[in-house]
Amino acid sequence: MKKAILWCFSLAMLFMLFAVVSVAAAATTPAAQEFVNLIDFSATDWGDHTYDSETGTLTLTGNDTKDYFTTVLDGISDGKIKLKNGTEKNFSELTFVLEATISAKSQVWQVPFIVFAKNDDTTMEYHFRNTLNNMYVFKNTETVISETGIGYVADGTPYKAIIQVKGNDYSVRTDSGEFSNTAEKENAWTEDLTPCFGIGARAVAGSVFSDMKMYIKDVEIANYIVDMKVNAPAYVEKGAALTGVTADVKYADGSTATLSQDELTISGFSSAVSGKKEIVVSAETLNQTASARAEVTVETRTDLADFAAADYGKNEYDPATGEVILYGDDSTVYIPTVLDGITDGKLKLKDGTEKNISELTFVTRMTVTPAATGGWTVPFMVFSQGKDAQLDSHVRVNMNGGGTPAYVMCRYNDETGWHEDVKTEIGAPNQSEGISYTVTSEMTGSHLKYILEIGGQTYVSEFDVKFKDEAWTGIPCIAFGDRTNADSVISDMQFYVKGVELDNYAKSLTVQTAPADVMQGEELAGGSFLLTMLDGTTQTLTLDDFTISGFDKNAVGKQTVTVSKQNLNGVISATFEIGVEEYVDEVVSYRVSTSKAEYEQGEEFDVSSLVAEEVYESGAVKSVQTSASDFTVSGYDKDKAGKQTVKVMFRGTEYSLQITVHASGKARGCGSAVTGVSVLASTFLVAGILCLMVMEKGKKKPL
Structure with missing residues (x-):
């Protein structure tokens, strides 16, 4: 009994020791190294194929072309890979692995394929004809190097291809849920080939690639750039410099950085000629020149807006920067443009022709930094205005996953009241607080191309606009506002006509x-x-x-x-504003005259004969009601015959009057004869005859 107990105890101890050793061994086993995917999905040109960056799936068009992914190897010119431990190896010394899951649409030979090595003249390709249950390795799509039967896979059923390349050796394994097979070949080629990852499909569209990888087996590479995305302006004005280019890069160690334009090399750009330009942006690191492409459109622009002349109301406009800080009072700021003064709906071109406004493409663009996110009270951009209606863009940033954040709306009044009709919606991922986005509308008549650039992505929607079920006939414009949130910022405002040069219209008139x-x-x-003209x-x-x-x-x-x-x-x-002041005609002086300039010797001066008048600033003259007490007379001598100067003082001013005092009994012509004759009917005729006789004698003409 004791022996049995001792044996059981020994056995238990043995099991415990084994468990401890196993755990210790497991604890010291190094974790498997995570591979670095050498494919740069951001920099790859997918050609006519459709790549979904969110799901990582690639759908082939079946155009019988080969398209190559951008990889880290593309930027290395000396055929060597630097390793994390400080050493380096030739490409041919390393084992490269390519993986992809394929859902093939095939008809006999019309199969999707993977190119896994190439040089200028030769390609090595993997083809799997699922309908014939065979996989092949081809040289240049024509020469079969190896062929292996692997079993049937239904059309469209996913299968996994794993290709391993080292120098002139390769192995291909195709795995699905029910089969596994391998084709291996040593010294398959003698050409100096470089590992790559390319794809193609003969003629049948719809094959799908997913879970695509390319990595180096069993080594840790140095900190190469493994992903590079270029951020470039979508449009540059003809003749202008290309600015604002950056690149977001990811390194092999997982770190990221944004490189400025000064840290990059740019080729392929010229603004001398209008049109789309594909630029190549490169960055140097280690022995690698990483590069990516971007498209920039060089535009012939005729700027039509007069931002300095706008009435910004309660909003704050900085003419030095062109920025506007919005007040948020649900008002709209309209910028004056050349179109405001057009009377016949046409624009004259520099070449002497003319076009209807509806035939030309007008671009309205601005960058918006919203002060608040997540609600309906967002800043908006108006880009076309019709009778009692307008088209505008609203972007609701940071929707917390709900709704679609970008809208093109038609807002209008009609007999039934106020309307807000959504013309299109654009979904975009959630964005963080403080983000800026750029909205562009390109409008040609009733056709709209709407572009939203947000979070490093560009979303485009094109459609024809209808208003009350009829084609839109509004006039392009540039305007903006904010519903209720203050402090949103509008910047980089542009309004121009694309692709044509206008005649020399007046652009602005400044007081x-x-x-x-x-x-x-x-x-x-x-x-x-x-007056400022379009030509400056x-x-x-x-x-x-x-x-x-x-x-x-x-x-x-x-x-x-x-x-x-x-x-x-x-x-x-x-x-401009002018003030019209009420005119008050003020008295500037007086005039004094007399209605009686002749006196008889001994006659008192007749004060009642004095007449006073007011002289006004306008030159008008008005009589003054006076009495004898208003005047003081001096210098008159009633006993002295002859001409006299009489002084009259009136309201503090002295005036001089010339009068004549006639001697008593002296004939004074007809007037004296008439006034000196007794008024008797019997002598009146005699006096008249005597008067005539005297006048004839003195050679005077009768009155």
């Missing part, structure tokens, strides 16, 4: 010096105005160069005056 305020009844005078030339104009409206010289108070000038088939105008 340099407004005419001075006037008195009631006066005409406007003075002032200077600066300027003219200084005066009031004489304009048609003036809104001014009434007889209306007292502030008036808004508009000056306008015909320009080609448009009108350019500007406004």
Whole structure:
């Protein structure tokens, strides 16, 4: 019994020792190294194929072309890989592994394939014809190097291809749920081939690749750039420099960085000619030149907006930066443009032709930094305006996963009231607080191309706009506002016509010096105005160069005056305020005269004959009601015959009057004869005859 107990105890101890040793062994076993995927999905040009970055799936078009993924190896020119331990190895010394899951759409030979090595003349390719249950390794798609039967796989059923390449050796393994087979070949080729990852499909579209990997087996590579994404402006004006290019890079160790344009090399760009340009952006690290491509469109632009002339209301506009801080009062700021003055719906071109506004493509663009995110009260951009309606863009950032954040809306009034119709929606991933986004609309008549650039992604939607079930007939414009949140920022505002050069329209009219305020009844005078043309030339104009409206010289108070000038088939105008002051005609002096300038000797001076008048600033003269006490007379001598100067003092001012005192009994012509004859009917005729006789004798003409 004791022996049995001792034996059981020994056996238990043995099991415990074994367990401890096993655990210790497991604890010291190094963890499997995580591979570094050498494929740069961001930098790869997918050609006509469709790549979904969210799912990592690639759908082939079946156009019988070979398309190559961008890999770390592409940027290495000396055929060597630097390792994390400081050493380096030739490509041919390393084992490269390619993996992909394939759902094939095939018809006999029309199968998808993987290119796993190439040089300038030769490719090594893996083909699997699932309908014939065979996989092949081809040289240049034609020469079969190896062939292996592996069993049937239904059309569209996923299977996994694993290709291993080292120097001139390769092995191909195809795995699915029910079969596994391997084709191996040593010294399969003698050419100096470089491992790669390429794809193609003969003619049948719809094959899908997923879970695509390319890595180096059993080594840790140095900190190469393994992913590179270029951020470049979508549009550059013809003749302008390319600026603002950056690259987001990911390194083999998982770290990331954003490289500035100064750290990059850019080729393939010229702004001398309009059109789309594919630029190549490169960055140097170790013995690698990592590169990626981006598309930039060089535009012939004719800028049409006059941002300095806009009425920004309560919003804050900085002319130095062109930024606007929005007040958030649900008002809209409209920027004056050349289109405002067009009267016939046409634009004249530099080449002498003309086009309807609806035939041209107008671009409205701005960058928005919203002050608040997640709600409906967002800043908006208006890009076309029709009768009682407008088209605008709303972007709701940081939706917390709910809803689609970008809208094109038609807002309008009709007989039934106010409407907000959503014309299109664009879904975008959740964005963080403080993000900026750029909205662009390209409008040609009723056709809209709407572009949202947000979070490093570009979303494009094109459609025809209808308003009340009819084609949109609005006029392009640039305007913006914010519902209720203050402090959103609008920047980089642009409004231009694409692809054509307009005739030399007037772009802006600025009031340099407004005419001075006037008195009631006066005409406007003075002032200077600066006219700026589309070609940049300027003219200084005066009031004489304009048609003036809104001014009434007889209306007292502030008036808004508009000056306008015909320009080609448009009108350019500007406004200013003028004050019309009430005119008060003030007395500036008096005049004193007399209605009696002749006296008889001994006759007293007749004060009642004095007449006083007021002289006004305007030149008007008015009589003054006076009495004898208003005058003080001096210098008159009733006994002295002849001419006398009489002094009259009136309201503090002395006036001089010339009078004549006639001697008593002296004939004084007809007037004296008439006044000196007794008024008797019997002698009146005699006196008249005597008067005539005296006048004839003195050679006087009768009165």
